[in-house]
Amino acid sequence: MARAKIALIGAGQIGGTLAHLAAIKELGDVVLFDIAEGTPQGKALDIAESGPSEKFDATLKGTNSYSDIAGADVCIVTAGVPRKPGMSRDDLLGINLKVMKAVGEGIAANAPDAFVICITNPLDAMVWALREFSGLPHKKVVGMAGVLDSARFRHFLSLEFNVSMKDVSAFVLGGHGDTMVPLTRYSTVAGIPLPDLVEMNWTTQEKLDAIVQRTRDGGAEIVGLLKTGSAFYAPATSAIEMAEAYLKDQRRLLPCAAWCDGEFGLKGMYVGVPTIIGANGIEKVVNIKLAKDEQEMFNSSVEAVKGLVEACKGIDDSLA
């Protein structure tokens, strides 16, 4: 069987890391696309030259031409600009919206059957815009954020409980911004929900609240440390987890920015919700029951995302 083809739109920090991971995991042949001349070609060659030591079978090609992504099975979009210290993700909306238009049109013309994972910020609005510009089916266009936010939550929890990250599961829903909703009731250590662990005196409510806040600020914490850009190792790993679920029809239950039309009482919008990813893309949005306080937090996150989508419509008439 022919290898899968993975197109990476944007060959910056995340794009290069995605290419490296996709090759090492032998998910398929990789095409790195960028408007910057030389960058995708240089990164593709550099990663290909790691193949003899790493012993992977995958070809890597760098390009500035959309025609090279033709027939891609998966497109992962990181094209655009990251934030700098002092900025919010929402400050990137105007500049990255224009990028989504070019990328959406490029994917529609060359890889209309692909499963498309958007990473560019502000995530929930950009995945919505990318879907609109590309015209691809909603279940084939999804945003990466919940896997990353949940991974950060899991990491911080594993430090607090001094247990393996493997035994910590967590769910972060809502928009990928300050209003994201880390769900403590649905997060566990080896199946024991976090509120029970507080009752067992394994941690305190104050410590748990601080971890929830650190998770919400997880992106800004790294931006503040790096100063010249944002996180890229964990974001790339998160998107690869989603791509692998699609390519291998794993039916993973992962939190993603997915199209909700009826689920969670929403009428046609993208926001972070639990999904099942398999060979058809988003196979299902898992409509979990939220408690009153969780629903209120989710609602305010939904309102924040709606505001960004309205801002996109105000900038680009074709989206209105």
Ligand SMILES: NC(=O)c1ccc[n+]([C@@H]2O[C@H](COP(=O)([O-])OP(=O)(O)OC[C@H]3O[C@@H](n4cnc5c(N)ncnc54)[C@H](O)[C@@H]3O)[C@@H](O)[C@H]2O)c1
């Ligand atoms: N969703 C998430 O959880 C998450 C996590 C981390 C970063 N991000 C976002 O991902 C994006 C990329 O981050 P990065 O660190 O890789 O940035 P980066 O600056 O390292 O790379 C972005 C690349 O996009 C390219 N580019 C710009 N316009 C383009 C266009 N029209 N077509 C093709 N390529 C284009 C640039 O040349 C650059 O190489 C940012 O918007 C960042 O905020 C999102």
Ligand SMILES: O=C(O)C[C@H](O)C(=O)O
């Ligand atoms: O914080 C950012 O700007 C990048 C990304 O959204 C992240 O959460 O790391």
